[in-house]
């Protein structure tokens with residue numbers, strides 16, 4: 001089997017050393033355990049990135065190559081570090097893949113009648129004909145081409161520092177892709193990554209309520225009558241819509 | 247060929263705040279009323295079901311409850327020299343959709359009005375002279391006074407179950423030291439409920455504002471501070487500061503909405519029918535063009551249906567009201583070149599400024615706690631509560647901390663200079679999410695000759711009708727005022743002694759940004775007044791041209807207010823309904839002679 005045929009395995013092999021020890025089961029206590037020992041986690045240790053519970057998520061929209069890119073990119077946008085687990089551990093790739101099958105990703109929530117003026121000033125808001133599904137497909141392909149030219153590697157094959165460098169270029173809009181503005185692609189990638197890190201787990205991200213625990217958001221508790229006036233840290237961990245507790 | 251429905255006494259277009267109030271008033275008068283709402287049926291159950299409703303992605307981020315712009319939106323351009331482009335994704339404003347309208351998912355800051363803002367032009371001319379008002383500024387008087395509206399403000403607060411603290415009641419001072427607003431006009435009664443509790447962030451604002459020498463007060467909010475039963479028998483339970491307020495259906499029956507506060511009283515009535523999924527495409531006029539015969543709408547199956555009625559109420563929200571008038575040929579369209587015509591004229595908005603203050607970890611603002619209408623404000627720079635003379639701009643701004651609840655996807659913010667991703671972003675987000683105070687200068691916005699509404703020549707909605715076109719940009723007066731307010735509010739932020747401050751105001755040369763949220767407080771376009779040459783409606787919200795069409799909503803405001811609009815929108819709707827009940831029905835025809 002060539003590397004092309006199984007890039008996911010290839011990806012896992014290459015990223016083994018980048019993944020921290022914390023494996024967070026989708027209903028587990030991982031997040032709060034982590035928060036309780038914030039400084040002890042400084043050195044990430046090798047461990048499989050896939051949560052111990054259940055089989056790995058199989059993408060339904062992204063191809064294997066795209067899936068490798070998404071995994072490698074979100075792992076840099078919200079990295080696992082001394083602060084705690086990051087986007088990979090939160091299941092952000094799964095979240096983004098699942099979003100690709102919603103009306104949002106095909107632009108069905110937007111006014112999409114032409115004529116389009118893609119060169120309008122940013123104050124005019126969204127004026128592109130592209131929809132998120134296409135933006136990912138085109139943006140990933142263009143970024144992969146860039147990586148191949150500049151580094152003779154896939155994006156996922158690059159070390160962390162170089163991946164950050166590529167992402168910064170996309171953020172600044174430096175590469176002039178024909179198919180999709182680099183900045184636009186990056187803004188979707190970043191926005192959707194944050195969504196996947198902070199959404200309710202019902203959407204496939206924020207597994208173990210990692211994102212919420214990191215910042216002290218109590219999730220679906222939504223009842224603070226006795227806490228309104230206090231200058232105190234809110235003591236209870238997050239709960240999710242499905243009733244999981246962090 | 248459209249199907250023709252049995253004629254009714256009154257048809258109401260839209261079932262948000264104005265539609266619901268009119269429906270209640272007109273059914274009380276004994277009329278047969280049909281309300282047509284373009285969106286679906288919505289109510290606390292099932293749309294506000296806990297815990298499903300506690301879902302930031304679905305509601306705040308994917309904007310489930312707001313207008314479906316895939317079907318209908320507006321186009322926007324900055325000046326007559328530009329080509330307008332469609333507002334393809336919701337951004338600057340979030341109009342409602344479905345039963346309850348924006349009233350189902352608003353925040354609930356529930357103000358009256360500063361009396362001088364009802365006679366804006368007269369007041370400024372009297373105090374500062376005619377030349378003080380810039381040439382192209384088209385501000386006008388409403389044609390109705392605070393004293394005339396007071397009973398209707400009072401009644402609306404009782405219907406909404408509003409929490410707040412009066413300053414004076416019938417001239418007696420009652421609010422000193424209790425959170426009353428010394429700048430508030432006199433009231434005939436107390437608020438139905440005492441003020442809500444104040445979040446820690448609001449307490450910090452209060453303390454800092456006092457230190458700087460301002461006069462902080464509790465925001466009046468249509469979120470309940472305790473259990474309440476309104477005059478219609480609708481029951482509300484106390485708000486628990488769930489933090490999923492603005493943009494969400496309240497699962498606690500604590501936020502006033504047409505659905506909670508009015509619909510239960512309408513439902514059992516034999517003379518009322520609510521028809522959801524009914525998108526009105528025009529008001530039909532008879533051959534004289536001075537009388538409406540009813541409306542035509544498209545139902546859920548795409549059928550064209552005509553509903554005949556003696557009385558037509560447009561309660562479709564500010565810009566939809568204006569669009570329906572333009573589509574139906576009610577009133578003369580405004581022409582910015584000549585300044586003539588009235589429909590579309592004086593389109594105004596809000597002039598917001600925001601400051602965020604970031605603190606150390608010993609200041610627990612717990613920003614996930616919050617209620618949409620709650621907070622602490624100052625009016626020292628609102629309306630004309632200070633001398634505008636030396637500053638050279640028109641308009642004022644209340645300032646406040648209104649912690650409505652901020653959630654992690656859209657509600658985190660970090661000190662200026664923090665990267666947008668990576669470990670540094672992560673650390674800052676963890677450090678600051680529950681340790682920051684956000685405050686707003688909720689500035690009034692004036693009307694200008696060049697800011698107006700008409701029909702777009704290019705883009706159409708899902709039913710083939712032209713979209714509404716907004717021609718709108720910030721003017722010199724707006725930037726001047728915004729900078730002044732940002733500086734004054736900055737003093738409050740600085741007095742809080744934060745670690746860092748972010749200032750989000752307007753700079754010279756800034757254009758209106760259609761993609762970043764300001765408020766959904768859009769005004770004008772079908773303004774009320776005393777002269778049919780300069781207003782589309784008379785002082786009872788009756789069309790000057792088509793006497794059986796009444797148009798309640800902020801479309802009637804000749805310019806924007808410092809306060810949030812809905813308190814005045816509701817009071818004006820009750821005022822208009824009273825005129826219909828007591829004068830119009832007895833003798834249908836113009837209530838004011840042109």
Ligand SMILES: Cc1cc2nc3c(=O)[nH]c(=O)nc-3n(C[C@H](O)[C@H](O)[C@H](O)COP(=O)(O)OP(=O)(O)OC[C@H]3O[C@@H](n4cnc5c(N)ncnc54)[C@H](O)[C@@H]3O)c2cc1C
Pocket residue numbers: 259260261262263264265282283284285340341342343344345346347348349350351352353354355356357492493524525526527561562563564566618619766767798799800810811812813815
């Ligand atoms: C997120 C948010 C927060 C807000 N917070 C505040 C606040 O704190 N304080 C405040 O004072 N105001 C606030 N507002 C504004 C407030 O919601 C509006 O002022 C108020 O709802 C206006 O009432 P209305 O009846 O004019 O319009 P709506 O309540 O919006 O109702 C209009 C209805 O008409 C329907 N409609 C439109 N076109 C048609 C058509 N062609 N055919 C049939 N039906 C149609 C719409 O679907 C809608 O249901 C907020 C608004 C939003 C969106």
Ligand code: SF4
Pocket residue numbers: 469470484485486487488489490491492494495496497498499500501616617618
């Ligand atoms: S904050 Fe209060 S009023 Fe708002 S939705 Fe929650 S419980 Fe209801």
